[in-house]
Each structure stands twice: as C-alpha cells, then as structure tokens.
Ligand code: SF4
C-alpha cells in the first residue's frame with residue numbers, strides 16, 4: 001500500500017526524546033511502576049542472603065542481622081517498601097482491566113474484582129505476620 | 136501455533152510473579168527489612184526461624200516467591216531498558232542479562248533451599 | 253476573564269521549512285468556543301494559510317485530533333476557556349510524520365488497521381435465504397465498548413511504545429481486532445491471533461495505559477490489549493497441555 005510518503009518526501013518525522021517519560025505524569029507513573037521491579041529483585045536477593053546466613057549457623061545469622069541494621073540498608077529498604085506498595089496497588093488496580101469477567105449478561109464492575117484482591121492482600125499479610133510473630 | 140512466540144510463557148511467569156510479589160513482598164519486606172532490624176517488633180529467634188524455613192511447605196513457598204518474583208523482574212526490567220533508555224538494539228544482551236539473571240537466581244534458590252540442614 | 257487568548261500553533265511548510273516552528277496568534281476568548289473554533293478564526297481572519305483537518309465538529313469523525321498543551325485531544329471537543337488565561341499550545345499529533353502545519357500522515361495507522369482485519373470473518377457464509385445473523389443484547393454488549401472507536405488516532409499519539417517502535421500495531425488496531433473477536437457473528441479470531449500474537453502485536457504493549465486515558469470514546473484500548481494477552485496465553489497453555497488439539 002503506497003503511503004503518502006512516496007508522494008510527499010518532505011514529511012517531517014519527529015523522534016522521541018530519551019527522556020520522554022519525564023514529559024507527562026502518566027508516563028512518569030508508568031516508569032516508576034516498572035522500576036518497582038528492581039526493588040522486587042532486591043528483596044529476593046536479601047531473602048536469599050538471609051536463607052544462606054540461616055543455614056550457615058547462628059553466628060553468621062547474627063552477622064546478617066547486624067548488616068540489616070546498617071543505615072544504608074535501612075534506607076534502601078524504606079525506599080523499597082514504598083516501591084513494592086506502589087507495585088501492589090497499581091497491580092491490583094490494573095488487574096480488572098485485563099479481566100473482562102461477565103456475569104448475568106453484564107461485565108463485572110472493576111471494584112468487585114479489585115476488592116477481593118485487596119481483602120486477600122490484607123488476609124495474607126496478616127497470616128504471614130502471625131506466622132512470624134507468634135512465638 | 137508453532138510459529139507463535141514464547142511470549143505467552145514469559146508473560147505468564149511475569150503475571151504470576153506480579154501477583155506473588157504484590158501479595159507477599161510488602162509484609163515480608165516490612166517485617167524483615169524494617170520492623171525487626173529497627174526493633175519495632177520482636178522477630179523470631181534463630182532456632183524458630185530455622186524450624187520454619189526447614190518445613191517443606193515453607194521451602195516450596197520460598198521457592199515460588201523468589202523465582203516468580205525474579206521472572207517478574209526480568210520481564211519488566213527488560214521492557215524498561217528497551218523503552219526508557221531506547222536501547223532496543225542491545226536486545227540480545229538485555230535478554231541474556233534479565234532472563235539469564237532470573238534463571239541463575241532460580242538455580243541459587245533451589246540450591247539454598249535444598250541444602251538447608 | 254480577559255477577552256483574548258494567545259494560541260501557539262505549529263507551522264510547517266514542506267519544502268520551505270527545515271523543521272516545524274511555533275507561530276503565535278491572539279484570538280477572542282469566547283466561552284462557547286472550542287479549540288477548533290479558535291483555529292478556524294485564525295484561518296478566516298488572520299492567516300488563511302494555516303492548515304488543519306476537521307469535518308464533523310461534533311466528536312464523531314475523528315479527524316481533528318491534535319496535541320493541546322501536550323495532551324492528545326479532539327479539538328472540536330476541547331473548550332478554549334478551559335485553558336484560560338493561556339497561552340494554549342496547539343501542535344500536530346505526536347508519533348506521526350507531519351505533512352503540513354497541524355496535519356499528520358495517517359498512512360501507517362491505516363496499514364495497521366487493515367492488518368488486524370476489522371471486519372466480520374465467516375468460515376462459510378450463510379446463504380441469504382437463511383436470513384440475518386441474530387445477536388442478543390448481551391452478545392452486543394461484550395464488544396460494544398470497542399466498537400465506539402472513531403479512528404481518531406489520539407491513542408497512537410499517547411502511546412510511547414508506538415513512538416519508540418513504529419512497528420507496534422498500536423492501541424486502536426488491537427482494540428478493533430478485539431471488537432470483532434468478541435462479536436458472536438465472527439469466526440476470525442484465529443486469523444487475527446496469528447497476526448496480533450507476534451512481538452509487534454500485543455506483546456509489544458507494556459501497559460502504560462495512556463491510550464485509555466486520552467480516548468474520547470471510552471474505548472479502553474489498554475484493557476482490550478491486556479484481555480487479548482490473557483486470551484493468547486490461555487490458548488498457549490491449551491496448546492501446550494493438549495498439543496493434539498492444535499490446528
Ligand atoms: S481507541 Fe479511542 S483514541 Fe484510539 S482511535 Fe479509537 S476512539 Fe480514538
């Protein structure tokens with residue numbers, strides 16, 4: 001299909017700037033959402049280090065605990081915490097868009113899909129906390 | 136169907152990881168990364184934590200949590216590098232780094248969870 | 253309220269200008285005016301050479317899309333007074349080549365639209381004597397939202413993935429494929445899946461979601477794409493678990 005490109009060679013083509021994601025709030029929000037994955041990876045690394053320390057014995061585990069109290073690690077974990085919360089909230093809010101569930105001839109409203117997600121989130125968090133805090 | 140890509144598989148891992156990360160990481164990060172080190176709450180002692188981690192179900196849980204989260208990361212970070220930095224031409228390198236990292240992480244996780252006494 | 257407002261309008265004359273520049277015009281600030289009225293005022297009274305597209309001036313034809321203060325908008329449905337005291341910047345839609353002033357070249361979109369086969373596909377046409385294909389209101393409702401698309405391309409102007417990778421099928425083309433996939437009279441889902449499940453199709457999308465934000469017709473192309481991904485994944489799992497059922 002010949003586009004007008006062949007007819008009008010003088011069309012002006014724009015190029016996106018490398019910093020396009022700073023241009024609009026929805027874009028910035030998007031890039032922050034995607035960057036949350038880096039902090040997810042950080043959490044996994046930390047968890048693996050912890051398991052490793054745990055299997056090596058009490059002395060190593062103490063040392064690891066000490067490392068967790070390092071102000072740099074604390075600061076990183078504070079940032080990570082906000083990012084993983086941001087990930088969770090955006091994830092639950094976007095999930096209904098991907099799921100066109102229909103019932104009674106109508107599409108189930110988004111809150112009825114996101115709602116149970118949030119309830120499950122609270123319940124699961126409580127269960128994990130109980131498991132770790134009970135004794 | 137054969138000519139279709141493996142994207143559905145990667146997307147499945149990405150999505151599963153997204154759910155797992157959203158549901159489980161905030162509370163664990165809060166407890167292990169902030170509340171326990173800062174002394175807001177009393178964490179489990181060495182013995183009881185080891186007991187917990189030793190349990191087969193916990194191992195399974197940790198394996199799923201870590202590996203799926205890593206594949207979630209790999210997928211998202213791959214696209215962030217493509218789009219954010221406009222370096223799509225480094226495609227192969229990025230894929231190797233992201234998915235390779237996730238596969239390596241899976242192996243490490245499996246190994247660690249296997250050798251816990 | 254001041255009685256005039258400043259418009260900053262992109263001017264580009266192919267063959268004469270090396271690149272687009274901005275030109276300023278003062279136009280009356282009338283409460284009932286939309287951006288398109290202001291542009292028409294410029295064309296009628298101030299500068300007859302200003303070039304832009306429009307037709308229905310009631311949000312139906314989809315030809316008056318432009319960037320208004322950096323946001324993709326139908327200029328016939330965007331009030332001038334919302335931007336008071338100004339200035340208001342009016343630019344051609346992003347991510348498309350500029351033909352002249354505010355006019356962009358839509359060819360690429362048209363090619364992509366055609367590729368997603370936005371029409372009813374039947375394996376076998378039913379003989380005319382058997383009458384029309386019937387559809388219940390519920391069946392209509394499953395795809396109605398996607399059928400509201402007016403091909404204005406605002407979603408393409410909003411989509412960074414399209415801007416970065418011109419091969420990407422883009423929001424409206426995929427939403428319209430989905431519109432026919434969901435239609436109870438259609439049997440072309442497989443054909444479309446073969447095209448759209450490639451990397452340049454649905455998998456190129458990273459769910460930025462701005463297409464849905466800017467769509468003047470509430471089509472939710474971002475939702476359509478994610479739903480499509482879900483379907484494609486379900487198909488993949490099926491063909492993986494039950495390879496003998498494949499085509
Ligand atoms: S999906 Fe919406 S924004 Fe995109 S072309 Fe259709 S009507 Fe316009």
Ligand code: FES
Nearest residue numbers: 309313314316328
């Ligand atoms: S002129 Fe037709 S949509 Fe604006």
